[in-house]
Amino acid sequence: MLHEIATEELNDRIGLVNREFTSVGLVTGFPNFWRGFAPNARVEPDAEVLRLAEASHDLVVHALSLHWANDPVGQLIQSRRALKPDGLFLGILFGGQTLNELRTALAMAESEVAGGLSPRVLPMADLRDVGALMQRAGFALPVADNFTVTLTYNTAFDLMRDLRKMGESSALNDRPRKFTRRGVLSRAAEIYQDLFATDGGRVKATFEFIVLTGWAPHESQQKPLRPGSAIARLADALSAKDQVSED
Numbered sequence: 001m002l003h004e005i006a007t008e009e010l011n012d013r014i015g016l017v018n019r020e021f022t023s024v025g026l027v028t029g030f031p032n033f034w035r036g037f038a039p040n041a042r043v044e045p046d047a048e049v050l051r052l053a054e055a056s057h058d059l060v061v062h063a064l065s066l067h068w069a070n071d072p073v074g075q076l077i078q079s080r081r082a083l084k085p086d087g088l089f090l091g092i093l094f095g096g097q098t099l100n101e102l103r104t105a106l107a108m109a110e111s112e113v114a115g116g117l118s119p120r121v122l123p124m125a126d127l128r129d130v131g132a133l134m135q136r137a138g139f140a141l142p143v144a145d146n147f148t149v150t151l152t153y154n155t156a157f158d159l160m161r162d163l164r165k166m167g168e169s170s171a172l173n174d175r176p177r178k179f180t181r182r183g184v185l186s187r188a189a190e191i192y193q194d195l196f197a198t199d200g201g202r203v204k205a206t207f208e209f210i211v212l213t214g215w216a217p218h219e220s221q222q223k224p225l226r227p228g229s230a231i232a233r234l235a236d237a238l239s240a241k242d243q244v245s246e247d
Helices: 002-015 072-081 100-114 127-136 156-165 182-196 234-246
Strands: 024-028 042-044 057-063 083-094 140-153 203-215
Touching (some): 002 057, 002 083, 002 140, 002 203, 024 072, 057 072, 072 083, 072 127, 100 156, 100 182, 140 156, 156 182, 182 203
Parallel strands (some): 024 042, 024 057
Antiparallel strands (some): 083 203, 140 203
């Protein structure tokens, strides 16, 4: 379901660009699913080093894997280098509001049952931070925006099973290496039900998607004006607005 939502969103974004892409690079940890998104794409696993030749693609898509990366800036830089001049980069990843209900329930349960906290859910990026990373990676006209999706499950255990099937269990290096105590999970499910149940008794799970758009630099692209090149003073414009308001 979540991967389907991601592909629909990216297809909508591509549809807004008046261009036909003929050489697509696709970076993902889920190649079996994402091959259908761009059947003729070069599919590359989300490894530390991306084997995408420099300036070889007019579109690079980083698909629901960037939130795992140990070096997200490195992934973005490599993606930009793989683009031809004026090529498009699209990335989609989970943002910081994802699974906030599960985080809360697990933290409360472990504190109550075990008397302490362990890292359980991978921390995910904030929208502003990811936008800054796009600039650091050297993209032209970078844009980062987000949207949220709320799904419902019968119980918290159904949510956890779904995450495991998706390969979205914790990737933290410091995660506990032992199985979580049954008492912690049972209490977490109870807290989840108490705090986040719908009127119908199902539990809610929030997923924040962050979508990144950027272009490989090219001389034809719109550029910011040079400082001091304005032909009108801001103070004059504000003064005129004030006079209109007084009337």
